[in-house]
Amino acid sequence: MRTQVAIIGGGPSGLLLAQLLHTRGIESVVLERKTKDYVLSRIRAGVLERGMLQLMDEAGCSDRMRAENYSHDGTYISYGEESFRIDFVVLTGHPVMVYGQTEVTRDLYDAREKTGGPIEFNVDDVVINGADGDTPYITYTVDGQPRRIDCDFVAGCDGFHGVSRQTIPLSVRREYEKVYPFGWLGILSETPPVNHELVYSNSNRGFALCSMRNEQLSRHYIQCSLSDSPDDWTDAAFWEELKRRIPTKFADALVTGPSVEKSIAPLRSFVTEPMRWGRLFLCGDAAHIVPPTGAKGLNTAASDVQYLYNGLRQFYESGSSEGIDGYSAKALLRVWKTERFSWWFSSLLHRYPDQSEFDIRIQVAELEFLRSNEAAQRAMAENYVGLPY
Ligand code: RFL
Numbered sequence: 130m131r132t133q134v135a136i137i138g139g140g141p142s143g144l145l146l147a148q149l150l151h152t153r154g155i156e157s158v159v160l161e162r163k164t165k166d167y168v169l170s171r172i173r174a175g176v177l178e179r180g181m182l183q184l185m186d187e188a189g190c191s192d193r194m195r196a197e198n199y200s201h202d203g204t205y206i207s208y209g210e211e212s213f214r215i216d217f218v219v220l221t222g223h224p225v226m227v228y229g230q231t232e233v234t235r236d237l238y239d240a241r242e243k244t245g246g247p248i249e250f251n252v253d254d255v256v257i258n259g260a261d262g263d264t265p266y267i268t269y270t271v272d273g274q275p276r277r278i279d280c281d282f283v284a285g286c287d288g289f290h291g292v293s294r295q296t297i298p299l300s301v302r303r304e305y306e307k308v309y310p311f312g313w314l315g316i317l318s319e320t321p322p323v324n325h326e327l328v329y330s331n332s333n334r335g336f337a338l339c340s341m342r343n344e345q346l347s348r349h350y351i352q353c354s355l356s357d358s359p360d361d362w363t364d365a366a367f368w369e370e371l372k373r374r375i376p377t378k379f380a381d382a383l384v385t386g387p388s389v390e391k392s393i394a395p396l397r398s399f400v401t402e403p404m405r406w407g408r409l410f411l412c413g414d415a416a417h418i419v420p421p422t423g424a425k426g427l428n429t430a431a432s433d434v435q436y437l438y439n440g441l442r443q444f445y446e447s448g449s450s451e452g453i454d455g456y457s458a459k460a461l462l463r464v465w466k467t468e469r470f471s472w473w474f475s476s477l478l479h480r481y482p483d484q485s486e487f488d489i490r491i492q493v494a495e496l497e498f499l500r501s502n503e504a505a506q507r508a509m510a511e512n513y514v515g516l517p518y
């Protein structure tokens with residue numbers, strides 16, 4: 130088989146890139162290791178920047194997102210019994226959007242199926258060959274049968290555990306990493322949200338977050354130990370712990386119910402440089418990871434996709450390689466700013482095992498500064514609603 134762009138990974142980055150390229154008549158093949166049902170069962174992002182909505186518009190996939198998303202004009206931050214609101218619209222002119230990654234991915238799969246663009250599921254043994262030359266090709270197997278795709282370019286959209294990043298030789302690749310000494314235990318429940326906007330909470334017992342997907346579906350997280358397993362936590366124990374970590378006014382309003390999903394995610398900050406090697410380009414979690422505090426992972430993947438789409442479009446439409454040549458530097462500039470924000474917001478809200486009483490006082494002082502200082506709130510809000518592309 131031959132295509133213009135071979136896309137490794139059928140998560141949101143890969144699918145969005147495929148649909149954007151399709152609008153310009155650029156062919157692609159998407160290779161996904163899992164099944165579609167498996168990809169759609171992963172509960173992840175909930176808060177999206179407007180840049181993501183604009184890209185979904187451009188890809189022709191935004192009808193349901195426009196109709197069903199919940200626009201949030203601000204967020205609440207609490208510490209102990211104190212809480213305050215940051216008004217994104219007043220401070221930046223922009224809201225954020227609550228619309229689950231599962232729904233984004235479903236919309237992108239529907240669009241891909243409508244346009245008849247090829248996706249291969251259940252692929253194994255993917256190898257990217259010749260990316261440092263002019264004629265790259267991918268070899269892989271499906272049900273043990275060998276396959277090959279020849280292409281002009283390879284987009285590595287295969288997440289943190291994919292093969293694309295590993296294809297870049299260690300002599301070229303530099304990796305920067307920070308692993309946090311805790312995880313997030315998350316549950317999804319068919320219960321109304323505790324508040325009309327998200328509540329991020331710093332408490333003596335650790336971080337908590339009250340989020341949602343819609344008026345009848347809530348998403349909650351608590352900081353947990355890395356040695357915990359979801360089975361260690363009954364639903365009753367989760368709700369009890371959550372109530373102890375949020376101010377009484379929210380705890381009293383909390384409606385509890387059985388969880389429909391429960392999982393633990395470790396927290397990590399990670400960046401690989403460069404994001405391009407020859408004709409291979411990394412996008413999204415394949416190149417970088419942020420801790421989920423601040424909801425930046427999928428949003429940063431979307432900005433990578435936009436830069437790469439524009440570069441490839443320029444190449445195919447005018448023959449200029451300026452956009453693809455500048456891709457890595459341009460993407461990394463925004464990636465590092467997002468890494469900084471996610472690291473800062475994580476540091477502000479979590480309990481660290483080695484934190485001293487002094488460190489905790491500094492955290493409270495910073496929260497009080499944020500509460501009372503408009504410039505600090507504006508800086509937070511500009512990052513949260515999304516830095517410009
Ligand atoms: P994905 O979603 O990991 O998709 C990669 C796909 O590649 C496939 N794959 C392969 N395919 C072929 N061959 C191989 N060798 C392959 N290896 C892997 C995988 O099966 C998969 O389908 O990466 P992508 O597309 O870059 O998307 C990134 C986002 O998924 C991620 O950044 C976000 O989910 C992060 N995130 C959040 N981001 C936000 O912007 N807002 C949020 O509110 C938010 N909340 C979250 C989050 C992530 C979380 N977890 C679980 C890490 C909340 C949580 C709890």
Ligand code: PHB
Nearest residue numbers: 175340348421422423424
């Ligand atoms: C979510 O709803 O899953 C969510 C919201 C905000 C975050 C992280 C996750 O910062």
